[in-house]
Amino acid sequence: MDPKKIYQKTDKGEEELRTRKFGLPQNLRQILIFVDGRSNITKVLEKAAGFPNVGQSLEQLAAQGFIRLDETVSFAGIKDELIATAQQTLGADAEKVLAKIKDAPETKEGLQATMNSCKKLVKLVIDEKKAEELIQKCSEIMSRL
Amino acid sequence: MKVDITFFISIAAIAIMLYCLYLVMTLKQKVPGGIVGKKWNFLMALVAMFTVGYLSTPFFGIIPEDVLRLIVSGIFFFGAIYVVITVKLIYQIIKELSA
Numbered sequence: 001m002d003p004k005k006i007y008q009k010t011d012k013g014e015e016e017l018r019t020r021k022f023g024l025p026q027n028l029r030q031i032l033i034f035v036d037g038r039s040n041i042t043k044v045l046e047k048a049a050g051f052p053n054v055g056q057s058l059e060q061l062a063a064q065g066f067i068r069l070d071e072t073v074s075f076a077g078i079k080d081e082l083i084a085t086a087q088q089t090l091g092a093d094a095e096k097v098l099a100k101i102k103d104a105p106e107t108k109e110g111l112q113a114t115m116n117s118c119k120k121l122v123k124l125v126i127d128e129k130k131a132e133e134l135i136q137k138c139s140e141i142m143s144r145l
Numbered sequence: 146m147k148v149d150i151t152f153f154i155s156i157a158a159i160a161i162m163l164y165c166l167y168l169v170m171t172l173k174q175k176v177p178g179g180i181v182g183k184k185w186n187f188l189m190a191l192v193a194m195f196t197v198g199y200l201s202t203p204f205f206g207i208i209p210e211d212v213l214r215l216i217v218s219g220i221f222f223f224g225a226i227y228v229v230i231t232v233k234l235i236y237q238i239i240k241e242l243s244a
Contacts, residue, residue: 093177093178120241120242120244122179123179123180123241124179124180124181124238124241125175125176125177125178125179125180125181125182126177126178126179126182127177127178127179128179128180131179
């Protein structure tokens with residue numbers, strides 16, 4: 001289970017919450033309520049910290065068709081990951097790169113162009129090795145787009 | 146020390162060189178490393194050296210001729226090195242940006 005993935009309710013899940021038509025057990029129903037289509041699995045696990053076997057419950061809900069993984073990739077999520085990676089790789093020198101990523105257009109091409117520009121910036125004024133490291137890590141993240 | 150047009154030009158040159166020293170030192174904080182950062186330390190050292198050389202120009206009238214010739218040729222020599230480094234740096238930046 002990829003903790004960065006996001007589950008969303010299916011029509012069946014929405015109907016169950018409204019009508020209790022499928023007789024979902026109470027603990028699974030509670031977990032279904034936590035699935036909001038915005039929180040990734042890590043966040044759902046945090047929200048449902050008081051419940052046992054949340055991961056297993058999510059899998060059960062998915063298997064029974066009440067929820068499904070959101071296959072569309074969120075640009076905001078990708079940007080957050082790129083920002084975290086840049087921060088981790090460049091440390092105190094990351095400021096300008098972070099600003100560039102934050103201002104990047106939310107298209108695959110736009111984000112790609114921004115990352116190429118960041119690579120050049122890092123290579124010129126921060127560190128050549130870190131530039132390669134950064135672009136390699138970011139390419140992995142962006143391959144999900 | 147003779148106060149003539151040469152003296153005033155020397156003072157202006159020293160003032161500009163001091164401003165240049167201030168600029169390279171200020172910019173160093175914004176260029177911690179990378180292709181530019183590596184060259185920047187050397188450029189900063191050269192500018193510091195020029196500043197010292199330029200500071201001697203108002204005293205050219207009282208400096209022995211041998212020392213004077215050494216100072217001038219030194220400024221020319223390191224000036225040439227400075228130009229080479231700057232041109233190569235610009236070349237590398239353009240190459241990087243157009244890649």
